[in-house]
Amino acid sequence: MDDIGKVIRNLRKERGVTLKQVSEKTGLSISFLSQVERGKSSVTLQSISKISDALEVSRSYFFNDHKNKNKIYRRSDHEFNFHNSNFVYEGLSGNVKNQVFEPMLVLLLPNKENVQTSTHQGQEFIYVLEGTLTVLIEDEIMELEPGDSFHIDSTTPHTWYNATSEPVKLLYVYSRL
Structure with missing residues (x-):
């Protein structure tokens, strides 16, 4: 699969959306978005959530190869590739049209970056499988x-991240509704 920045740029151009329009919808600067698209800057979980909402795709869109059309997702289908970031989203539902919710397996590497809460539409459910996840709600x-x-x-100010020195694995279910 291509680098995440290339995937973002290709989708944005395919939809006829400018960097300025994505910036306005996400609150992310044009220069940051440009650097991500050119592979000069890594993207955070919060940023990818904002970009996916702005481009109206699932969060896992940027990480999956979109080949799995099946309704069954086998353990052997999981291949973690960090795409120059400290996390991986792996969609677990294949290419279901009009998804009401999106289940994902997420692997977070240790992250010492400054984190801030954000808000967006929808609901989130997280179940920790391995490691210790730090959650900030309000x-x-x-x-x-x-x-x-x-x-x-x-819509409640929140974020979640890995503040430890070991990877964290979790089940993440997101719904825009």
């Missing part, structure tokens, strides 16, 4: 261990 910071989960309305 002003409350929590650490989730394997077997822990949370479900929120995404």
